[in-house]
Amino acid sequence: MATLLIVEDxxxxxxxxxxxxxxxxxSIVLACDGPxxxxxxxxxxxxxxxMDMSLPxxxxxxxTRRLKRDPVTAGIPIIALTAHAMxxxxxxxxxxxxxxxxxxxxxxxxxxxxxxxxxxxxxxxxHAGGNLA
Amino acid sequence: MRLASLAVAxxxxxxxxxxLVGTWxxxxxxxxxxxxxxxxxxxxxxxxxxxxxxxxxxxxxxRTHRRIAGPLHQVSDELRRWLSMAGTGMADRPxxxxxxxxRQVHTLHxxxxxxxxDVERLDAALRRTQAEFDxxxxxxxxxxxxxxxxxxxxxxxxxxxxxxxxxxxxxKSAFLANMSHELRTPLNAIxxxxxxxxxxAVDTSRTSYDDLHRIEQAGMHLLALINDILDLSKIEAGxxxxxxxxxxxxxxxxxxxxxxxPLVERxxxxxxxxxxxxxxxxxxxxxxxxxxxLNLLSNAGKFTENGTVTLRAARQTGPGGDQxxxxxxxxxIGMSPDQIDRLFVEFSQADGxxxxxxxxxxxxxxxxxxLCHAMDGSIAVTSREGAGTSFTVTVPARLPQQVLALASSxxxxxxxxxxxxxxAECG
Numbered sequence: 059m060a061t062l063l064i065v066e067d068x069x070x071x072x073x074x075x076x077x078x079x080x081x082x083x084x085s086i087v088l089a090c091d092g093p094x095x096x097x098x099x100x101x102x103x104x105x106x107x108x109m110d111m112s113l114p115x116x117x118x119x120x121x122t123r124r125l126k127r128d129p130v131t132a133g134i135p136i137i138a139l140t141a142h143a144m145x146x147x148x149x150x151x152x153x154x155x156x157x158x159x160x161x162x163x164x165x166x167x168x169x170x171x172x173x174x175x176x177x178x179x180x181x182x183x184x185h186a187g188g189n190l191a
Numbered sequence: 192m193r194l195a196s197l198a199v200a201x202x203x204x205x206x207x208x209x210x211l212v213g214t215w216x217x218x219x220x221x222x223x224x225x226x227x228x229x230x231x232x233x234x235x236x237x238x239x240x241x242x243x244x245x246x247x248x249x250x251x252x253x254r255t256h257r258r259i260a261g262p263l264h265q266v267s268d269e270l271r272r273w274l275s276m277a278g279t280g281m282a283d284r285p286x287x288x289x290x291x292x293x294r295q296v297h298t299l300h301x302x303x304x305x306x307x308x309d310v311e312r313l314d315a316a317l318r319r320t321q322a323e324f325d326x327x328x329x330x331x332x333x334x335x336x337x338x339x340x341x342x343x344x345x346x347x348x349x350x351x352x353x354x355x356x357x358x359x360x361x362x363k364s365a366f367l368a369n370m371s372h373e374l375r376t377p378l379n380a381i382x383x384x385x386x387x388x389x390x391x392a393v394d395t396s397r398t399s400y401d402d403l404h405r406i407e408q409a410g411m412h413l414l415a416l417i418n419d420i421l422d423l424s425k426i427e428a429g430x431x432x433x434x435x436x437x438x439x440x441x442x443x444x445x446x447x448x449x450x451x452x453p454l455v456e457r458x459x460x461x462x463x464x465x466x467x468x469x470x471x472x473x474x475x476x477x478x479x480x481x482x483x484x485l486n487l488l489s490n491a492g493k494f495t496e497n498g499t500v501t502l503r504a505a506r507q508t509g510p511g512g513d514q515x516x517x518x519x520x521x522x523x524i525g526m527s528p529d530q531i532d533r534l535f536v537e538f539s540q541a542d543g544x545x546x547x548x549x550x551x552x553x554x555x556x557x558x559x560x561x562l563c564h565a566m567d568g569s570i571a572v573t574s575r576e577g578a579g580t581s582f583t584v585t586v587p588a589r590l591p592q593q594v595l596a597l598a599s600s601x602x603x604x605x606x607x608x609x610x611x612x613x614x615a616e617c618g
Binding site (some may be wrong): 068070074075077078081112140141142156161162163164166 | 368371375376380382383384410414
């Protein structure tokens with residue numbers, strides 16, 4: 059299956075989410091803050107990133123902006139995860155370049171659907187563009 | 192002395208004077224020996240001469256009388272007229288003599304003096320009144336200045352109070368938004384781990400699965416509460432977003448049914464739908480309208496067993512304009528008048544045990560009512576204990592411009608309501 063990078067500073071949520079996604083057959087890479095997430099996006103070349111927006115050191119919006127600016131990483135779909143339920147959070151996340159937006163507590167089945175859809179879209183885009191593995 | 196007699200007397204005096212003059216002339220002539228012939232002539236003409244002089248004197252007297260008495264009469268008449276105007280008794284008395292005239296003049300003089308005194312008295316009174324009036328005006332002006340100052344101060348205080356209240360409301364809203372964020376993070380772990388363990392337990396241990404299901408349900412309930420509190424605080428902080436969109440009654444019904452059917456039918460209830468075919472298209476905030484209808488249907492299903500829940504829709508044009516009316520009627524446990532009174536108040540389910548028995552946050556109807564008002568609509572309820580409940584929601588067929596204008600400056604994310612699980616448990 060696919061490699062998913064989870065950038066999440068809360069230990070419990072990172073552990074829970076990674077284990078549940080691993081059960082669905084994905085291989086998981088973990089990062090605890092913004093800079094680590096940025097580094098691992100380059101070093102592990104994930105198929106998709108699940109990004110918490112409220113991160114220490116560098117927040118999720120900034121990491122997303124940087125990844126989407128760089129042609130090397132711009133093609134990686136990013137799902138924003140946030141516990142904020144305000145509209146501005148969603149619009150900020152989408153403006154920063156996030157492909158989807160999920161509010162915590164995560165509706166896991168919906169998240170799985172979104173992940174699958176984005177991976178499929180990327181795969182078809184990949185075939186058309188012949189860009190990344 | 193009367194004026195007429197004065198004239199007569201002066202006439203007689205003239206005649207006498209003429210006679211005396213004649214007598215004196217003739218006698219002196221007679222005594223003069225050198226004048227004989229003319230003396231004889233004179234003595235013969237004497238009576239005639241005397242009469243002539245007398246007549247002249249009488250005419251003179253008469254003319255004198257005319258010249259003096261006439262104007263005196265006029266003066267007297269004029270005085271009488273004035274005295275009459277002044278209201279003295281003297282006007283009635285004839286005053287053809289000089290004394291009368293003098294009395295009239297004297298009276299008039301006294302009258303003038305008394306009038307002058309009156310005028311002086313009035314003038315003094317007027318000056319006093321003027322001074323009093325000026326003092327009162329000054330006093331009132333001072334009072335008004337104080338009053339204006341007091342009101343300005345009160346107004347300033349009101350403005351400050353309002354600003355402080357608005358600031359407090361914004362702070363509360365921000366606080367609740369942050370609280371919501373802080374609460375969601377651990378809740379995410381609780382629900383996530385419960386679900387993960389349930390996946391494990393579903394095949395191995397029935398008891399573990401049931402317990403985990405309880406944890407998950409409690410987590411979901413907590414989430415519904417957080418969502419509702421966040422909703423309510425947004426509505427109260429004026430941050431409610433209304434997004435007008437054209438709505439087709441059939442599409443709305445399909446959306447409502449897909450979510451509400453399991454909620455309505457859970458207690459073996461029959462779900463009846465009526466009237467949507469006659470409503471056609473209208474404009475509202477479909478998310479908000481759905482939220483209200485799902486809340487009412489969820490409640491109806493919750494408080495009715497082996498009964499019927501009816502969802503009716505109708506379009507009506509009346510004095511209130513073009514309106515859409517939705518009615519959710521159930522044959523459930525109903526409510527007492529006391530319970531109806533507290534119905535739209537936050538956390539006021541019929542009794543404390545209701546939340547535990549029937550679930551829900553106790554905020555659904557409070558939110559529904561506020562949403563209806565925000566959409567310039569209304570919500571009403573009729574119910575009888577043991578005989579069921581009927582809610583009527585009325586919304587305008589077109590959202591008024593001012594409602595949208597108010598909402599345009601606000602932001603509220605709808606994702607917190609789209610989860611059917613969360614919405615369904617409201618109320």
